[in-house]
Amino acid sequence: MNNPKIKYWHVWTDENGITHQSRCELTNFIKESMGGDADPQWNDRLPGGEAEILFTIQPVGWKGEWHENPKPQWIVPLSGRWFVETMDGTRVTMGAGDISFGGDQNSKLNDKGQKGHLSGTVGDEPAVLMVVQLKDDHWIAAQPGVFS
Numbered sequence: 001m002n003n004p005k006i007k008y009w010h011v012w013t014d015e016n017g018i019t020h021q022s023r024c025e026l027t028n029f030i031k032e033s034m035g036g037d038a039d040p041q042w043n044d045r046l047p048g049g050e051a052e053i054l055f056t057i058q059p060v061g062w063k064g065e066w067h068e069n070p071k072p073q074w075i076v077p078l079s080g081r082w083f084v085e086t087m088d089g090t091r092v093t094m095g096a097g098d099i100s101f102g103g104d105q106n107s108k109l110n111d112k113g114q115k116g117h118l119s120g121t122v123g124d125e126p127a128v129l130m131v132v133q134l135k136d137d138h139w140i141a142a143q144p145g146v147f148s
Contacts, residue, residue, distance in 0.1 A: 010022045061120075075131050093122050
């Protein structure tokens with residue numbers, strides 16, 4: 001395998017305060033061992049810093065009314081399905097193994113009462129998510145491509 005890539009959705013805010021979702025790729029993979037006698041594998045080491053890891057379970061029918069991501073954060077569904085809808089009308093449904101980065105901070109309330117994004121569970125099972133919140137203010141309102 002040469003130059004592997006992982007696709008993810010990047011939720012972001014434009015200069016007018018409107019949120020969008022763009023399909024991006026992680027592309028900075030280096031073949032290396034994780035240590036010890038482990039064989040080399042492809043690793044993309046994202047910029048480090050203080051972070052908090054949360055596991056969350058959104059019940060069937062759960063809806064997160066219009067809101068911004070509380071912190072810049074990586075969200076990875078582990079089971080179930082959930083959706084994210086941005087102010088531009090883009091709605092993406094994700095399931096286990098999909099990846100989203102929430103960088104929609106600094107959005108502005110529009111005339112429809114929308115700010116940030118709308119999210120919720122899809123289907124008849126809870127959505128189990130792993131969330132990695134980045135505490136460094138540098139990542140607030142990060143633009144697509146910043147991790148490539």
